[in-house]
Amino acid sequence: MEIKITKAAVLKEKPDSSTLGFGKIFTDHMFMMDWNDQKGWYNARIVPFENISLHPASTVLHYGSEIFEGLKAYRRKDGKVQMFRPIENIRRMNRSAERLCLPEIPEDLAMQVLTTFVELEQDWTPSAEGTSLYLRPFMFGNDESLGVHAVHNATYVIIASPVGSYYAEGINPVKIMIEDEDVRAVRGGTGYAKCGGNYAASNRAGERAAKQGYSQVLWLDGVERKYIEEVGAMNVMFKISGKIVTPMLSGSILPGITRMSCIEVLKSKGFEVEERLLSIDELAAAMENGTLEEAWGCGTAAVVSPIGELCYKGVKYPVNNGEIGEVTQSLYDTLTGIQWGKLDDIFGWIKEI
Numbered sequence: 147m148e149i150k151i152t153k154a155a156v157l158k159e160k161p162d163s164s165t166l167g168f169g170k171i172f173t174d175h176m177f178m179m180d181w182n183d184q185k186g187w188y189n190a191r192i193v194p195f196e197n198i199s200l201h202p203a204s205t206v207l208h209y210g211s212e213i214f215e216g217l218k219a220y221r222r223k224d225g226k227v228q229m230f231r232p233i234e235n236i237r238r239m240n241r242s243a244e245r246l247c248l249p250e251i252p253e254d255l256a257m258q259v260l261t262t263f264v265e266l267e268q269d270w271t272p273s274a275e276g277t278s279l280y281l282r283p284f285m286f287g288n289d290e291s292l293g294v295h296a297v298h299n300a301t302y303v304i305i306a307s308p309v310g311s312y313y314a315e316g317i318n319p320v321k322i323m324i325e326d327e328d329v330r331a332v333r334g335g336t337g338y339a340k341c342g343g344n345y346a347a348s349n350r351a352g353e354r355a356a357k358q359g360y361s362q363v364l365w366l367d368g369v370e371r372k373y374i375e376e377v378g379a380m381n382v383m384f385k386i387s388g389k390i391v392t393p394m395l396s397g398s399i400l401p402g403i404t405r406m407s408c409i410e411v412l413k414s415k416g417f418e419v420e421e422r423l424l425s426i427d428e429l430a431a432a433m434e435n436g437t438l439e440e441a442w443g444c445g446t447a448a449v450v451s452p453i454g455e456l457c458y459k460g461v462k463y464p465v466n467n468g469e470i471g472e473v474t475q476s477l478y479d480t481l482t483g484i485q486w487g488k489l490d491d492i493f494g495w496i497k498e499i
């Protein structure tokens with residue numbers, strides 16, 4: 147598809163890499179494309195970064211008809227820019243779209259517009275250690291009417307933000323509160339889709355945990371509040387008696403691309419990885435008898451985030467003496483090594499710009 151490019155008249159000054167934080171600074175341009183059920187996708191364009199004007203009855207403002215993705219572009223030592231497994235984000239976006247009755251984007255078109263946009267904005271990819279250009283594709287239902295139904299009009303946008311680490315703690319272990327009241331998602335609901343509503347519904351528990359000094363919550367399943375699902379906005383993995391255990395994808399868990407990559411890396415290093423139900427009772431027993439050796443969250447923003455303490459029903463359990471474990475560190479080193487082009491791309495995950 148032809149992409150019409152309108153360049154910003156004045157380019158912004160690039161920020162100092164040491165002060166980036168997460169998602170506060172945006173690049174000069176954004177990609178936009180519209181859809182309606184008669185024309186399909188049309189009007190693909192790159193325009194100067196600007197506010198989006200919406201009709202007050204726009205579907206997204208009332209019924210939460212919104213999905214998004216998150217992936218990164220990394221600057222290598224030789225100056226080139228590369229993305230990590232973008233096809234997986236494109237596929238997940240389409241699975242989210244199907245769940246929310248939003249339009250899917252043909253994979254080739256989604257890849258074309260993403261690479262064209264990143265090519266244009268690539269100078270914004272920072273080069274300091276641990277920094278990257280976070281790409282945020284998102285789509286929303288945009289009918290100008292209050293009826294509740296699958297939308298007839300939608301808009302797809304990609305914005306980009308140079309970022310440092312997601313957590314102020316960086317790769318240092320975080321404290322996690324096990325949430326036994328609110329749930330993030332239920333089977334049959336939208337847990338496996340990356341839709342805005344999931345995040346809106348998770349904020350209350352996150353706020354309660356933060357007030358008590360915890361970085362995030364560990365979510366239990368929505369039916370029995372018995373099985374572990376995710377940690378904050380990341381997937382979660384445990385090393386118990388030498389084996390890696392991670393909750394299986396049951397429909398309420400987001401199928402993380404970092405999770406998928408961790409599993410492939412771990413298996414390639416000879417670890418046994420069990421994707422299965424893991425109950426809070428089994429985890430509590432492992433915490434009590436000392437067989438829980440490591441725990442970490444994994445997601446694009448933080449890559450791998452070690453868990454140094456878990457709190458369940460008021461009892462605090464240190465994990466690996468509050469320090470980053472060997473497997474956690476090695477996963478972080480391998481994934482970031484491939485992402486920043488310091489290690490060979492032996493799995494074929496990299497897309498160079």
Ligand code: PLP
Pocket residue numbers: 216376378379380381400401402403404405444445446447
């Ligand atoms: N779980 C949730 C709820 C998320 O928002 C994310 C972040 O994208 C993840 C898991 C990790 O997914 P990924 O590794 O694809 O970033």
Ligand code: COI
Pocket residue numbers: 216379380444445446447448
């Ligand atoms: C992740 O990349 O791990 C995230 O959860 C992104 C978050 C800002 C929604």
